[in-house]
Amino acid sequence: MAHEGFEVAVVGAGPAGSAAALTLAREGVQVLLLERGAFPGAKNVFGGRIYSYSLKKLLGDRWKEAPVERFIRKEGITFMTEESAFSVEYESKDPQGSFTAIRAKFDKWLAEQAEKAGASLINEARVDDLILENGRVKGIVAGQDKIPTEAVIACDGTTTGLARKAGLVTMLEPQEISMGMKDVVELPSDTIEERFGLDPGEGAAHVFVGACSGGLRGGGFLYTNKDSLALGMVVGGDDVSLQGVPSHTLMGKLRGHPKVQRFLKGGRTIEYDAHMIPEAGPGLLTRPYTGGMLVAGDAAGHLLNNGYTFRGVDMAIGAGVAAAQTILEARKKKDYSAGSMQAFERRLRQEPSLRDMYTFNRVPSYLRNKRLYTVYPELLCSAAEAVYRVDGTGKKKILKELRSQTKGRVSTLTLIRDMLSGARTF
């Protein structure tokens, strides 16, 4: 392979990489976009949803050409015990704000947009190393090929190999990662619409908290695709490892719940996927830049789980664009030194959509509170049972019933402390 004359190498054709390559190519930069999978998206797994604003910003009206599965009309959360479920559902007035997607289709499409703008995509190319000269990144090494470039944007995902080679990260701690797994279950589209109460083209997103994670930090999710459901679990890396619970067994726990069974009824499982999620936030790297290189997307912790929204793709796109803009500025000055690259961090913090990563930086530690996965879901379910059940034995007034439900489970003081701390965190 002869890869001479490229100014910038973007490693990884996920959302961050393709957004970066697209932004650079539009300005006439010679960009090489490298993907280790057989095609962009082949190695990528997510829960299921993309927030539309990021695409609108990147592509204008052309965002409507994106391979959308369903626009999310309904948001739901279920707190569950083994057999009961307490659910809350919200129907948004405009479902266009987010949509479900399949990464093999979406990432491929986004990379095609970068190609159309002039970026050169090479699939099946694993980048093994960086060309380093006096601590400055001067290109990449892929197999036998040494490809010199002015700059590198590393969007190489959670395991973030290039950031490690550049000395920007030490290994993550087990409590800073989660394991995500999902089953894709095929169902006819009209069955999905009837079952979830949706109009054609509309979808639902649902989160499950409680018994499905078996007391471990984690939870379940369900997204409706066009003619399949994406049903999965996310569980804390420290919890499964230390408590000796094989991660995949939680899929069975979720699927065994009566509420989930009813969602899946008659469906056929057609794929199983898994992915590691970094939960450390942007603090994952000591800094997302070094001389000649920027790091964006999962590789730099550009994602956010704030407990009720799970964002990765939109932030990756935003971070990819910010990285490209930093490179464009550096290119004008012909200065790719660390000092010049530092502007990336400022851009990340100034961009309103990305600022959320810093706003919610206390969430991960809050989410380590085990009561969220055990006591509180149980409490909600048993309180609902007590409120709704009429069996002729006489009823208490609601407040009195709630008080008696908390007894022996959680002290009033702890409950108030968790609520206040939650109010400050979210």
Added chain:
Amino acid sequence: MSEEKAMTLDKRLALVSFSKDPEPFITVDTEICQNCERKPCLYICPAQVYTWQDKLNYNTEGCMETGACLIVCHKIGAKAITWKYPSGGKGVSFKLG
């Protein structure tokens, strides 16, 4: 419903496409594993690449390339795993990820 309820990991892995990399991308110094107390790789891996029978066995053919085994092995386990991605185009390929 009952058939679906009995979804096992083996059935799940049979649904995923893999292209075998002739070059090993995970290697484990299984001697070191003998002294590993917690054996976290057995639990973190969503594809049960690692199993234990008198000693550590591993089969990378079902590897989903999450990279989590490396982290738990080095932080909780005995630091026995060496890990990189499979060669370009090889390994797992998701169609519906």
